[in-house]
Amino acid sequence: MAWVVIFISAKALKLERFGFEIKAYSLVYKNKGVNELLIKILGRTRSAVSVFANVSVIAGFIMMGFAFWFLLNNVSNFFVAQSEFNELTVLIPGVTLTSAPAITYFLLSIPIVLVMHEGGHGIVAALEKIRIKTGGFAIFIAMFAGFVEPDEEEFEKAKKISKLRVIGAGATSNVLFALVLGVILLTNPFFAMVVPEPLLSIFYELPEGVLILSIIENSGAEQAGLLGNDIITSINGIPILIPADFPSLNPGETATVSVLREGQPLNFELLVMPAPDDPERGLIGIMRDNSFTYKPVMNFIEWNDPTVSMFLLWLWMISFFIGIINMLPLPILDGGKFIHIIIDKRISEKAVKMTMWGIYAFTFVLFGLNIALSYMKSGWFTI
Template structure:
């Protein structure tokens, strides 16, 4: 909790200084830096020509790609809404907080560097997809750029809003659906690389301690980052093997834990405590994570690539699907709103859109509560 308060104080201090020294950058500009309340935008036209060339040269591909994206978008929209609705209903029925939406904060809720790599891929894939399809549809782009909202970095492609609003329904749906389609394609590309290229050359090599429970039996002996490789002389490579052994222990039992620490093999005799859920069961008090190594060496290259691809997969799939949630200003909300306006009277369409926004925000609040509670301790 203290660490979180410190982080928030530093972030607010950063924005305070930025707002003071950036007083000349508060007006909206076609290019350059713009600073607003907890929002910093940087616009440029340098990459517009590149997006234009790719979008127009391969117009047939992007039209087919984005037409397919519309179908996948509506399926994803229904899936996300149904999933969050069921999770919220389960939470209300059982009165237990069921996690449905996770906050994405590098260094706090996800790993710092791998999380940043994953988020950068999410942003660029998403926005470039929007841009390529917009140009394939003949829609002009005003600028591209980067954005920082509080602590969340982002990228954007800014189409001409007037031209977009005048475009046909099919063109607008293609542009809106393209972003999440790009994220889904990126996610499954990363998954394929992990499954067929990297997984065959990596192997489990122990259980890494990602954290320790305060006051637990392990706290006086083990450290965060230690790799458990044996218990009572029995070799441990996979997390499942660790759980199998620990599930057979009893409270008060003395076990010998072998760990790797900074390349050195250490052994500790630890008396187990009582498990919080079963007083008779042994309790060590560690948060285990799978430790892996490369079968062919080059760990310093292969493992970072593997972890990066894993987070690229997780973040692209999760954020890509969440962006299809049918509330404005998300792409899913824009798609639903355009469909309703095209086939229903304006007042009815607006009412349904507002209804989805209200229900959607309610579902998000219920599903975000466990994540917020965990974050605040």
């Protein structure tokens, strides 16, 4: 529906006059003045860009290795340690992104991430004296893309190391931006949701558990002797630090609940009750404090607006993962070009093609397997 509105509006406004290409399935904008802008920026930042360009080659290998390790390890976890399996989905507005806030955060983040990514390619291309013919963005119904279009002849004539610097710069700029943003977000309680151990314990004061505000009458919690102001620390042996840690329970089963009462640890056995709105969902019978209780050690920034916090969290997530995933060796991604440049002219052209298609097939199957296993575990899920 959004695409229909965009398409009709673009036609009505006659955006072709301003450099837009409008088709039934896409809207593409190209600007021929990008090269001049990049040269001006390079004139003031040449030393820093030179260091960045060299780092991009090393970072390209690291990011590609990390992407493969993550996907392979994730598949392994599905079969040997399913609790550690990370569910993956492709973010597509209206398909896997369905909530209004999620779509809003995504749409606001994508232009920033694309500018960082394509700017990285472009500024290093200018450093390597490879002319950028055009730069711009494209919308393919529900998918977004940014691009800088180098002069193909100049790119082909460039040294292999120059090509690797240009290709690696896009993903490197995204990950470096995410790292800088991540350091800032370490002052934000919301960021604790994605910070792994041991960093979580270093940068945040961990909560003791989840506070009980009140007890539901005639519930298993009341009958077992739980009280308001008790702090739940575990349920059925599962550590509880925040409300999201509460496990799924079945009505009628007996649950073991551990609490802190005035600093003293206590254990209770209670009967799980059915939820009033969903008889198949189990409740222990409490009203809990659902506030986010992680406290940053570095608390020199006041985060008073949760909307800003969530937007920056999305921006961090999208920038980091677009950078990492972009270095996977697939035909449409930077990783595919990166590998092709490395092996090109070292072996015969036929062998290069066979090798690349073998790598593409393996990567596609691995990536697809992660998506498929996610759906096998949780079904079709949306954000």
